[in-house]
Amino acid sequence: MSETVTHYGISWHRISAMVLRYWYLLMSSWPRLLELIYWPALQIITWGFLQNYIAQNDNFFARAGGTLIGAVILWDILFRGQLGFSISFLEEMWARNLGNLMMSPLKPIEFLISLMIMSLIRLAIGVIPMTLLALFFFDFNFFAIGLPLIAFFCNLIFTSWAIGIFVSGLVLRNGLGAESIVWTLMFGLMPLACVYYPVSVLPDWLQWIAWTLPPTYVFEGMRALLINQTFRSDLMVWSLAINVVLLIASFAIFLALLRSAKRVGSLLGGGE
Amino acid sequence: MVNSDATPAQFSAAGPEGPAAIEVAHLIKLYKTTRAVDDISFRIARGSVTGLLGGNGAGKTTTIATIMGLVLPTSGRVQVLGHAMPEQSAEVLGRMNFESPYVDMPMRLTVRQNLTIFGRLYAVRNLAERIEQLAADLDLKDFLDRANGKLSAGQKTRVALAKALINQPELLLLDEPTASLDPDTADWVRQHLRNYRKTHDATILLASHNMLEVERLCDRVIIMKRGRIEDDDSPGQIMVRYNRTTLEDVFLDVARGRVAEGAP
Numbered sequence: 038m039s040e041t042v043t044h045y046g047i048s049w050h051r052i053s054a055m056v057l058r059y060w061y062l063l064m065s066s067w068p069r070l071l072e073l074i075y076w077p078a079l080q081i082i083t084w085g086f087l088q089n090y091i092a093q094n095d096n097f098f099a100r101a102g103g104t105l106i107g108a109v110i111l112w113d114i115l116f117r118g119q120l121g122f123s124i125s126f127l128e129e130m131w132a133r134n135l136g137n138l139m140m141s142p143l144k145p146i147e148f149l150i151s152l153m154i155m156s157l158i159r160l161a162i163g164v165i166p167m168t169l170l171a172l173f174f175f176d177f178n179f180f181a182i183g184l185p186l187i188a189f190f191c192n193l194i195f196t197s198w199a200i201g202i203f204v205s206g207l208v209l210r211n212g213l214g215a216e217s218i219v220w221t222l223m224f225g226l227m228p229l230a231c232v233y234y235p236v237s238v239l240p241d242w243l244q245w246i247a248w249t250l251p252p253t254y255v256f257e258g259m260r261a262l263l264i265n266q267t268f269r270s271d272l273m274v275w276s277l278a279i280n281v282v283l284l285i286a287s288f289a290i291f292l293a294l295l296r297s298a299k300r301v302g303s304l305l306g307g308g309e
Numbered sequence: 310m311v312n313s314d315a316t317p318a319q320f321s322a323a324g325p326e327g328p329a330a331i332e333v334a335h336l337i338k339l340y341k342t343t344r345a346v347d348d349i350s351f352r353i354a355r356g357s358v359t360g361l362l363g364g365n366g367a368g369k370t371t372t373i374a375t376i377m378g379l380v381l382p383t384s385g386r387v388q389v390l391g392h393a394m395p396e397q398s399a400e401v402l403g404r405m406n407f408e409s410p411y412v413d414m415p416m417r418l419t420v421r422q423n424l425t426i427f428g429r430l431y432a433v434r435n436l437a438e439r440i441e442q443l444a445a446d447l448d449l450k451d452f453l454d455r456a457n458g459k460l461s462a463g464q465k466t467r468v469a470l471a472k473a474l475i476n477q478p479e480l481l482l483l484d485e486p487t488a489s490l491d492p493d494t495a496d497w498v499r500q501h502l503r504n505y506r507k508t509h510d511a512t513i514l515l516a517s518h519n520m521l522e523v524e525r526l527c528d529r530v531i532i533m534k535r536g537r538i539e540d541d542d543s544p545g546q547i548m549v550r551y552n553r554t555t556l557e558d559v560f561l562d563v564a565r566g567r568v569a570e571g572a573p
Contacts, residue, residue: 054429058415061426065417065456128415136412137472140377141430142403299381299395302340305374305411 051143055151059125077113077167084109085175103177104263110179112232116223118197121159122152123219126205153198185268189255192276196251199283206294231256251276330355330480330512336385338371345371347536360523361516363533364564369516373482408473409484416458420468431476443471463494483515499526520556539563
């Protein structure tokens with residue numbers, strides 16, 4: 038009776054439907070678009086001027102030109118990547134649309150892949166203007182990093198997705214009362230990921246913890262590249278290996294939290 | 310009270326004959342210590358319209374959500390269109406659909422955009438034509454390109470119904486389909502559901518507080534109270550049994566604990 042086509046396995050048709058849903062939403066709301074560009078632009082301008090000021094007064098920073106601005110941009114890839122993922126998820130909670138989706142043939146993995154694609158789209162809208170500002174205001178060409186940039190980007194975006202999947206599961210299970218975790222969890226990683234300083238400044242016992250985080254390897258790698266002009270592929274391989282573990286773990290946790298949400302009935306409400 | 314210890318083979322005693330669209334056996338749902346659904350069993354034949362009646366907290370929404378796979382049962386078994394839920398949900402979710410006041414359509418998207426997205430999720434063939442057909446059937450044409458958030462309650466209900474019908478489901482689950490509608494719009498929605506059932510031989514299960522709606526629309530009524538099935542029969546038979554002329558009076562009898570003559 039149903040005039041439908043059955044898609045078994047992962048369906049790109051359904052994934053593209055969800056991407057289209059978020060695209061329509063983004064295009065229907067200029068404040069959402071502006072917000073994507075506003076904070077990254079503010080970040081780069083503030084930190085760019087700070088870097089200029091320090092470089093005038095400190096020989097190390099004059100020599101290591103761009104480490105602060107580079108760190109700001111890479112941090113924003115990590116943070117905005119997770120936000121791009123999580124906000125698209127929150128849109129469903131805010132719209133009370135999750136029940137419609139969970140009741141449709143959309144599978145959890147397809148839902149998560151669509152959120153990953155949206156995180157890339159939202160990231161591009163926010164970070165590309167940021168890199169252009171860095172180029173024109175502070176003469177820092179982020180793309181001159183070259184091929185290592187691909188390794189940096191991939192590792193950071195994988196971490197952002199792993200955290201995005203995990204916090205989305207928490208919100209799914211606990212309702213919008215857990216929304217603040219979406220905005221704050223990544224900042225908890227910031228001191229340990231050594232965004233603006235080398236791992237060596239941490240106490241020994243904290244260094245062990247720092248090295249369990251994939252972004253730590255990326256920021257160390259960026260400093261090695263900008264200060265010593267050396268690409269540390271070993272750091273990128275370690276980062277990738279930990280990211281694979283994190284992604285698998287976060288997906289398993291998401292499925293467990295989804296199951297728990299079905300057990301306690303929180304998919305029906307999704308409130309506080 | 311209806312015997313809820315029936316085995317699936319005995320379900321036909323409580324419902325119309327024919328292949329089952331829904332089979333529920335010994336369903337129990339506990340939320341911490343609250344028994345939202347307390348060992349209920351029923352079978353719903355394909356092509357029938359069944360009303361799930363009961364006051365607040367009777368367990369109607371939990372029962373429907375469990376059938377949809379949105380809530381996991383504590384124990385018991387649910388089969389939809391011949392497939393176990395939620396284990397085999399991938400086999401049936403594309404063949405069913407639902408409408409509920411507990412969910413909304415995205416507010417900023419237009420009606421057409423919303424229907425396009427859900428049509429794609431359900432892999433509907435000739436989607437543009439299907440949307441035009443639904444717009445004509447449900448009188449959506451005037452606001453097809455208006456944001457969902459800018460519609461009146463009646464218009465939103467029609468759009469939600471369009472979403473529920475986008476894949477021409479074999480099984481339609483409706484939770485309070487005419488809640489907050491004026492009598493004219495509510496009657497219009499009921500008429501459309503009747504037509505849909507007739508033209509598509511669809512099965513409809515609806516939870517409602519609106520007794521008149523159930524009386525007019527349903528072949529069969531399952532009355533729930535405190536998570537259990539209190540009665541299960543055709544509206545006419547139930548009214549005879551309770552010696553009442555309206556289902557509303559029956560509902561009040563059940564709610565206030567008055568027992569029907571010859572009630573099981």
